[in-house]
Amino acid sequence: MKLFPERFYDSFFVNEYGKIESLRASRYNTCFSIVLMSVEGGGKGRLADESAGRQVMHRLASRVVESVRNCDVVGLVDERRIIVILPEADHFGSLMTVRKLSRAVEPISDGTPFSVILTQATFPRDGRGFGELVGTAASRAKLQKESLWERLRLRDKLFWEVMGTLTASAPSGYNDSTFEAGGDRPLTEFFIEQLDELIVKEISRTPQKRGILYFSSKKISQRLPLVKNLNAAGAFSTRVFLVGEPEENAWEIKTATPLIIDDQRLRETFFTFYLNEGTGYALICKENWGATYACFHTADAHLVEGLITKFQSEYSLQETLG
Amino acid sequence: MMDKNRTLLALKRDEEINDLTGYLTGLGFDPVSVCDGARAIELAIQEVPSFVIADIDLPVIDAERVFQILRHNPHTSNIPFIFIADSVTDIKGFRTGVDIFLQRPINLDELSSRIRQTLSARKSSGPGSKGIEGRLSQMSLADILQILHLNKKEGELKVSSGEKTGSVYIKDGEIYNSSLEGIEKEKALFRLFTWDEGKFEFTPKQVTATKKIRSTTGNLLMEGMRQIDEFRKKEDQFPGKDRHLRCKVDPNTLPKGLQPVIYEIIQLVNAYPKVADIVDRSAYPDYEVYTTIVSMLARGILDYRDAEGAAADQMAQFLTTDQAISIREKILSHYTGLNVNYGKIMLISTSGSLASEFIKRCKVIPGFSMNSKSSFQQISLENPLGEISAIKLYGGMDITLFSIPAVKNMGPLWRAFSENLIGVVLLWDTEGEGDLSELEGAKKDILAKKRVPALHVFSGEATKEAGARYRSALGLKPDEPLFKLNKNDNGMIFEIFYSLFSSLIKDDYVR
Secondary structure, eight states, rough: OOOOOTTOOOOOHHHHHHHHHHHHHTTTTTEEEEEEEEEEESHHHGGGGHHHHHHHHHHHHHHHHHHTTOOEEEEEEETEEEEEEEEEEOHHHHHHHHHHHHHHHHHHHSSSSSSEEEEEEEETTTTHHHHHHHHHHHHHHHHHHHSSHTTGGGGGSSSHHHHHHHOOOBSSSSSEEEEEETTSSSOHHHHHHHHHHHHHHHHHHHHOOOOEEEEEEEETTTTTTHHHHHHOOOOOSSSEEEEEOOOOOOOOSSEEEEEEOOHHHHHHHHEEEEESSOOOEEEEEETTTTEEEEEEEEHHHHHHHHHHHHHHHHHOOOOOOO | OOOOEEEEEOOSSSHHHHHHHHHHHHHOOOEEEESSHHHHHHHHHHOOOOOEEEEEEEESSHHHHHHHHHSSTTTTTOEEEEESSEEEEOTTTTOOOTBBEEEESSSHHHHHHHHHHHHHHHHHTOOOSEEEEEEEETTTTHHHHHHHHHHHHOEEEEEEEETTTEEEEETTEEEEEEEEETHHHHHHHHHHHHSSSSSEEEEEEEOOOOOOSSSOOHHHHHHHHHHHHHHHHHGGSSTTOOOOOEEEEEEGGSOOOHHHHHHHHHHHHHHOOBBHHHHOOOOOOOHHHHHHHHHHTTTSSSSEHHHHHHHHHHHHHHSSSHHHHHHHHHHHHOOOOOOOOOOEEEEEESSSHHHHHHHGGGGGGGGGOOOOOOOOOOHHHSOEEEEEEEEEEEETTEEEEEEOOOOOHHHHHHHHHHHEEEEEEEEEEEEGGGGGGHHHHHHHHHHHHOOOOOEEEEESOOOOHHHHHHHHTTTTTTSEEEEOOOOOOOOHHHHHHHHHHHHHHHHHHOO
16 A cells, blocks of 8 residues: 655655755755654654554645645655755745645644644755754754743744743743843843844844844834944844834834834733844843833744744734744 | 028017017028918928027917927927017926027017027037936936947947046947046946946047957946945955055065966055055956955955054964964854854853953953944943954954853843854852852853853952862863953953963864
8 A cells, every 4th residue: 555645755765865965055055955844742652553643644744745846855754754855945945844834734733642843954054964954953853842832832822822921931941031120120121122232233243144033112213222223233134123103203214124013912012033044032021010021031943933923924924034 | 401590580569570680680690580470380490590589479379389389390399499578478398598588678688698698508519419418316327338339329428426527438339448537448437337426428429449348348237237236245344445555475476377466466565555546556447456455465465554454463462363364264164154254252240340341351452342333332331231342353253252141041142142152251250159150050051052162260369269169169170270350460361362262273162
């Protein structure tokens, strides 16, 4: 019986193909990416021995083959992992494929004991050999499992529910953490603005690097320190969006796009989401009584990407990551 | 055929006809008079006059209509009109500078001077004297050249911007030569391409200039535009126009077969050390000269000999050129990506004031500069956060100092912004002794992700026991140094950085 669809290859083939692709990319100085799909859950035994597990893998394989481009190569890595090789795809191209595949395979795992984790890696920045790339994607899958996004099942919540959950949570690790600012706290409210300035400095330090920055404020004003810093930063490749209500007087900023959103919740909670190919950082601050702020910040790129995806989707914004 | 002296008087008042006929005849004109608009049109077409004097209220066809009809006829479209009316009237299509409007009573002296004015203006813009003219803001030089090329035109294209004027000579649509302030060929043409504001004027005429530009127009335009784009992109990497250069090698020892521009630059540097002079006097386009200078600086063939060059010399005393190159190569080899131009040293301290004090003392390092682009200058000085200063290293490479507080809940900052990390400096003082565990935690977390040298710096006087305590709390190996930064001991700052750079070069650090 044929278990898998056409254009779905075995691990030997994808491994050989991946090695050739990395040689080709290094010879012609181009990039390519891989997307690794790991199936979690089910019994502790082999997935192939369970009929439900076999069925899920079979349906995933069919759906992935249907969703990718003709030039992409899909195959098995092992009994729990499927790999997609994306020729000529850069970091952001592979992130968009992850989004697309995530949507395509979500209904398959729903209602089953299985869950699917999608991660990506790009040649050459994440590794120069095919094995190294698979290793990077696998270690990202491990990190992703530990991410608050997965642990708190934030995927199933609405954007503002996620924001509320995060500001009310009390993580104190090196990856996700909370702090309070303003009032008589050791950190002043300027500290929050200094954090935004820090991001703009990072952007202007490597202006050629692509990325995305969402910055929300009660009112998008040209007097905001971030706006002043953006004006002084010169040209850069990061796409910057300023979210909030407009100021009465019209003004123009060349390096950022204003997103006019009139939402009561933006007056109480403001955020900064920054994602580029190397890093992710999010800062969410909820204003309390007496100009004090309860803040959550994270360096978890998966969580930042999730927040950006939810924000774009619920406010019908263009789906872009850089 | 136009008669230079023939003038047409279309006036309804006889006394005016008589007065003006006599006056114009006296001035050497040959006036012909008519009493209505229809006759005026007929005569103007039969024998084109040098100008028409018309009463605005002409019978049969009024003067405005006569004017419009004659303007639409290619044979008569250039005839200047002098309108005479009792009151100010709006005339559709009136050409300021060409046509004249006079209100009764007519002042004959004024009429005479206006006629002279309009005829001399017309003479200078007569047919054949100018082909095309316009503003560069409306149409770029590249577009004009393309049009002239496609139409196989011959003539001189004059371009002026401010007080500068340049020319491009075109024959059969091909660019023969270009000149601008004593400069010729591609160099002049590519400089003209950079002008966005100004006027252009193409005069069709026989071009006798020698063909000095060999490339085809298409190639010239593409190459010119490419060089301008590249120049704008890399402008900040090029040496300033006022910098002075010197040649570090004996020109006679240079191998043969190098690009001719290199030999030319070396000769020019010896005669004119200023960058602006070298670029102006070289026969090669500006972009080529600048990129060659940059590459010669990077290869050590050229060197700066001015104040900034002195700073580089100072830096050379701190780090030798070989060491600076090694650090740069270390950073470049470990961080892939476009234009890696910096390495980051993370400064993690137990208090903001301590970090601030440390940064102030780093000012003794040659090439050190504070990042002045901050909206919170004062706060940034007291509680430095993020990139606060940089040390210019070599070949456009910066070493930046990035400050972060040593508290666990700032972990996301050092995790998210540790790109291009080349070292960590952990800083504490007696007051911050209680936070050593936080410092140790931060160090472990960073080093687990990036293999970089970590330096431990205690600010103040430490007893032997305290030193042992700190070493134990921070998990220092016996051979790892513990730096004690005393007040006014600037030598220690050099030692700290020297140790960091030495570790970086020696060991398989970074990544």
